[in-house]
């Protein structure tokens with residue numbers, strides 16, 4: 001799973017080839033002294049030399065040889081493969097970590113139109129002669145994980161994206177979804193399928209069918225597989241529908257790890273397990289249903305890409321839906337290993353990617369798994385050559401991400417105390433490469449840190465830096481500079497969630513994007529990758545280099561490169577957004593909060609200035625000062641957490657970021673939701689909590705300020 005933004009790709013390609021002057025960057029690395037920067041760049045030069053695209057092609061071929069869904073024998077075998085590779089590459093403390101969690105497989109699914117004529121969906125995708133993998137009998141039928149079992153026959157209603165406003169619109173047209181089967185589109189507008197399931201359930205639908213419209217990821221976007229990267233008519237987007245925006249991970253163990261013998265909720269007590277039947281469809285098999293809907297024609301924006309006017313129904317299409325799901329408990333395996341740090345081995349820079357795939361998962365997640373293996377191999381090679389980072393670098397290969405972000409969440413819950421104390425940052429790579437366009441999201445303290453790295457890595461095709469390519473694309477889009485090249489609003493949809501929202505660690509996520517219409521279908525396979533996504537495997541290799549530099553810089557920095565002045569600026573802008581978007585009734589409280597944030601920003605600016613002086617001053621920084629400053633810098637993200645979490649979602653501890661139910665990022669979630677619901681008492685409480693959190697953060701910085709000399713004559 002991956003919370004992706006689809007851009008306008010093809011037409012932007014031309015901007016990549018406009019001339020721009022290449023630059024050689026000799027500035028000090030954020031968080032390093034000049035001497036430290038020189039040493040760091042030396043080791044990074046050695047790392048860059050290890051980039052060999054052929055390695056990634058071999059890994060990807062092996063990883064995508066067979067379907068490997070969580071809980072399958074093949075995915076366990078791949079865990080052993082990753083474990084053995086980690087050992088071969090020289091990682092230490094390599095182990096499999098098992099958790100026992102509810103998995104989800106279809107035993108039988110029937111989607112059958114019984115009126116006005118009989119049509120039975122196969123729920124299968126067609127084979128193409130050029131691609132052997134498209135014929136494999138092991139490929140599962142299309143299904144939505146954690147759908148309930150049941151049986152119903154009911155008329156169909158087309159409900160656009162299946163979001164609340166769509167059902168409201170239907171009501172205005174006189175159509176109530178209650179007791180009917182909702183047929184909805186996957187990605188127009190994009191929202192997480194679990195939210196579609198929750199909405200259909202709340203509105204009383206008898207069942208949910210989610211299909212991929214050709215307008216969204218098929219022939220209306222471009223050539224389809226096997227001639228192009230977009231989804232062919234029979235492609236099916238599988239995917240989980242649990243409500244993991246309430247809490248991710250095992251639906252039966254919110255906030256604690258599913259180690260063997262752990263206490264569990266009963267399934268009916270879980271807030272995240274759906275109570276509705278749901279099945280995904282291709283547009284080939286949704287078409288007969290859509291073609292047999294009468295009633296009013298759809299509003300213009302609801303019209304999809306099939307060649308007839310869509311109607312909302314209900315009926316005459318009537319569907320018999322029957323599901324027999326196996327949602328019982330089974331084992332999953334994370335693979336964890338590390339390179340122990342030479343000076344502060346207890347401090348962990350954690351890196352993760354998931355291994356489980358709905359089918360072959362060439363992009364999602366195997367491109368990321370190949371990049372993780374490359375990262376381990378490259379950093380392992382540096383260790384074999386006699387090098388060792390200052391802090392420990394931890395490598396994690398998660399299981400069951402596609403289910404409920406399960407493996408990473410259980411591990412983060414399992415090691416929460418250790419991570420709260422010693423987790424420097426978490427770096428996530430889910431899908432590493434589906435095209436040439438770099439994208440990254442990070443907490444605001446790490447935005448400029450990431451940008452600096454992109455200025456020092458070359459795009460493999462154009463010879464420009466990754467940064468220059470991003471800049472040209474931004475100018476092509478006429479996007480304002482302020483929106484930033486690194487996304488600093490962090491939502492959910494991948495394995496960074498538990499680290500950000502439960503542990504309150506700084507997080508980074510990154511990947512290369514491109515036209516990609518086969519997400520979660522059987523066509524996300526080796527053929528697709530080697531023809532469309534990254535045929536030369538250069539972006540896989542580039543991702544491993546970017547990832548390696550990111551991990552090494554965090555592991556080696558003299559002073560953590562966390563910029564809290566930038567963070568404060570972001571928080572301040574979020575408060576102003578709330579003020580302008582309905583927050584007027586609590587404006588006195590918000591004004592006070594703005595004042596608090598400005599004060600925090602001022603303190604952070606002062607600390608930044610003093611840190612810069614220390615770093616310019618170089619090797620004479622005392623270890624006592626380094627320890628105090630680094631301790632404080634690590635504490636701030638924790639200060640933004642609140643043990644009681646946000647209202648109605650106590651698992652989500654972070655007060656600055658959470659995800660909306662759609663998975664989109666939500667900033668200042670406690671305040672934002674209270675304002676949206678016009679609950680002014682709660683809004684004031686939430687503003688006060690936020691005020692305290694920012695106050696805590698400021699005190700942390702003030703305390704350390706007293707220990708850092710104001711001028712260069714320090715120690």
Ligand SMILES: [Zn+2]
Pocket residue numbers: 001002354364365401430431
């Ligand atoms: Zn994924």
